[in-house]
Amino acid sequence: MAYWNDYYTPHTIEEAVEILGRYEGRACMIGGGTDLLLEIQQGHRPRMDALVDPTRIEGLDQIVEEDGWLVIGAGVTHTRIVNDPRMRQHGTCLVESCGVIGGPQVRNVATLAGNIAHALPAGDGTIGTLALGGEVQVAQASGLAWQPMEEIFIGPGQSTVDPKRMLIARIRFRPTGEHEGSAFRRVMRPQGIALPMIGMAARVRLAGEQITEVRIAIGPAAKVPLLAVKTMQALVGQTPSDKTFAAAAETALAEVQLRTSRHRASAAYREEMIRTQLPLTLAKAVERAHTGQAEPEGVGA
């Protein structure tokens, strides 16, 4: 069954955007395709005349350090992120989140850019990137522009990055440095649901015994990947402790919108998971900020 006709592997961003323009909405960007192709195949998305694969665009197939950012090209797979020593040390929660997507065969092909473009409220890599304060570089006919990642999400599966006209060319974040740490946790059920019951990530900076900066992402906890802003604000200036984290979980519960999703998770269970898992996530991030040790956990689980 032909789900597309032409398959392009352009060598420049301009060429990719030009092909999209030429097809006038009948072509679509494809990352690893591990979600996109299934959605087309299963009738959840229309079939395309052309697919545009950015993984061979020069420069987009690597992770580079640039002006104090860690920059991940659109062609970089989850496996590459998981195995990269810089990512493991300075973007631990992203490694942990990318390390639990699918199995190795999927991670060997699926890209982080594709995961973000998919815009699922609980996309693992998306949650990890969001907590790190990630930005995305969107390419379109008018050129390239960086924007904070949280600004692109509109609703479940929807973002301002229209894959028929644009692509996420790069993703970047400020690497965690001294007194900083990050962590990701998620809860999956073993039955036939490929999406997490809930996932969350945190990035923490300490000064002495005080939290000075913190970012927390949770999904699914809203129609878009949620940045738990109120919880973040409440934590700044606090001293890390079980009590602080328990209070943070209660604050988070006040700002999330938990739903019961059929066959996936009940709202009550998700509430309980924020209560038990968010403190553990924060504690792990703080521990890493303290020790500087950041060996990712749970990769491949």
Place this chain on the structure above:
Amino acid sequence: MSDLKLQVNGKWVELDVPQSRYLAEVLRYDLGLTGTKIGCNESECGICSVLVNGTPVNSCIYPAFKAQGAAIITIEGLEQDGRLHPLQQAFLDHGAVQCGFCTPGLIMTAKALLDEKAAAKQPVTEHDIKVALKDTYCRCTGYQSVINAILQASGQDVKPYIPKTKAPCQTIGHALPNPDSLAKITGRAMYTDDFVFPGMLYARTKRAGVPHARIRHIETAEAAALPGVRAVLTHADVPGRQNHGLVTVDWPVLCSDKVRYAGDAVAVVAADSEEIAAAALELIKVDYETLPVVDDPIQAGQPDAPIVHEERPDGNLLKHIKVRKGDMAAGFAAADVVVERTYRTPMTEQMFLEPECSIGVPRGYDPTAFGGTIDPAAQRGVQYRHDKTTIYCGTQIPYLDREQTAAALNVPPEQVRIVAALMGGGFGGKEDIAAQIHVALLAERTGRPVKMLYTRAESLLFHPKRHATIIRIKTGAKRDGRLTAVEAELYGDGGAYASLSEKVMTRATTHASGPYDVPHVKVDCYAMYTNNTPCGAFRGFGVTQSCFAVESNMDLVARELGLDPIAFRRINALDVGGTTCTGQVMRESVGLQECIAGVEADMRAHHTALGEAFRWSWSEGRKHYAWGIGIGYKNTGLGGGAPDKASAIVETGVTDGQVWAEVRTSSAEMGQGLPAVLAACAAEELGLPYGQVRVLLGDTDHCPDGGPTTASRQTYVSGNAARHAARTLRARLQQVVADHFGQPVEQWSFADGQFSANGTRAGLVEAIEWAQASGQPTWEEYEYWAPKTQPLGTGGDMHVAFGFGAQAALVEVDDDTGAIKVLKIVGAHDVGRAINPLTLEGQIEGGIIMCLGNALTEHFINEQGQAWTDVMARYKMPSIKHTPEIISRIIEHQTADGPYGAKGIGELSSIPTTPAIVNAIANAVGVRFCSVPVDQDALLLAWKAGETECLCGWGYEH
């Protein structure tokens, strides 16, 4: 079309193919490298894994042009200069190859791991293997043998895990690889979709899509007019019998007046390509008058329920099955404790990794007429003439396929031939007709071979599954632990057609008081028609469901009595002299007490090794641990008065001075290891080395009828047929030798492959040559009849034998999430006699893991007659990461009529695991699940709320 350049297994190839191709399609269909299998087409099962520049990817969903210029390695690229890759050798040695369909994917994924670890100069650990193979599924092995094989291939000294068994005979009792394993590990094995016939067309089925509707009109003209479409058939094109069915002939070949479930077939199309056939389906318009849907077996029995089959006399009642023993009033009056609960089990899916595929070849087919020269069937080493309608397919019952196809074609059965290809798993799901009749009709209509390969989604939608059940069970016992009475009521959701519902639910009913000697038993079972997917055979055959209910109740009664769960079971366990609930007196071969004792010993040994006393449950930090036990039994053979027979031919010959033998029977191999059993039986009787015996299965023109491959029966019946055929043939050869020397045959004896008398000797080579010279046949056909059994309700022996088993599960429950991990299973199974401990252990481990899935992960969800479970991603079977440590004991209480004392094992090990796990969870956290699969969401909420019982497994409407 565009140029695609790939380096495949070291050779550059250039192809002019559409850019819409997936890599798996290019490999399989353009390059003929059919060792790469497609299991799901949704990047879920991992068995299509190949290496792209050294990295494993799911080739089924990998655009071929994404691989432009890349180096690809497939299973065919592993053998070097005729030498197996260490992984291939290790998979052979460890019996990690069963149906073989997933094997290439497992090996390729493992190769990437080994290469990566070797490059990093790191050892391979079990954890590494579980990470690397997490999403590469196997439904047969249970993964323990896979893990051990990979460890061995990485250079570690890991021996195959083979439990201790009785001292072997010459061949029987030795651990030997299945004869077909070599083809499976090299990618040469031919499954149905691997055959390509010149001139072949591709077919698809138009399915109802609605669960219950009257058909007003079917319009096919537009589809038929689509260029490339060669035939569109509806019910009007079925020349013979309109329905098929294994027991009740109620399943339309193509629906005419109404559809009764969403997977019903309404029309079939054959076209020049699969794309055209699929496009044609969209052009077929069916005008339906939708009808109310009945989707629950209890609702189906209500007076106002929609009726699925209006012509039947009893509404939606498919069968009411009864067991009566003793006096219930007396039984419960004698009880000090009575426990009554209702349990639910879900519809579950066999999820064999090979979707159904059939190829019909028309009578008189000539490949040269289509420019072809090669008969692909010749790749099996057999020359085929297509002088009759021939169907290549994976099937568990070739002769019934033949009969049902012939009936639909309106020809005598002898004018149809079934050629069983290798089967990528079955587990009961390949007993009913799939596309066999459709491809035969299309082939005869078009005069061309026609292939019908189901997509995974279609396979899920169409084929019969395990019955969902609702089981109320009431158990009474005396203070001293003696069971006094069991009363049970079962409802089974049979779905839209009868399939094997009557038989399956009979087995659920007759096993509903467990493997216990209970004086008073009353069981009523109602198998009901609904508009759900039909339900039929699935490993365990109804007993999986009732065992869960029985064994859950047993733990509840033990608690009420204050008795140890093991002690309580030992008080009541069947033994020789005991009587089953159907009135069968056990005269021999009841190893249940020994199984329970063995499991108890292994549970205790677990703690002894840790220097601590045995305990049922404990907590460490935020984890809770406990053991749980389940015991079960399963009949061997059809029983219930059904004629239970199997025929086999054993032929011998001499080629280049070496004797060979071939066993032929229609009995099916689906990964359970039957060829190994048959070859061993023939080798043993003929005194031949195992490697000199070939096995040909499932060709109705060459193989006599072995009957259905079901009911854990083939080792027993076909094994016996092969044994007796070989023995009879040997006797004839002995006569030939005696005649040759002019001596009375009684003076001759046979040992170690030689005939001897009074110092004179003759080998098999001479015997066979003398026989041939004197015009005597060097083959023998034997029809084995199992001992007669009695129908249910008439007392006496309902079954020829039972397998018995006990298992204990050690589980861990996470305090924060409710997540459940099974850490260890100890099992002991009385199999009568271990014919081949290697393949036997594969069956045991595979059954345990399958049943672990039943307890924790699997539920085929129907909602209002529509499958929510419409893709593989929505049905998780256990993966390698779920595999616990498995400790296995084999108990051998031989049964008199079984070959060398053997009875069935195919289903037994997949029965007690569910209650063992669920009982363990109850022991760990005090919450008992009366429904499976256990839902961690509901578990956690119940637990935190202080509730102690849940009837709300995953996927049920709460």
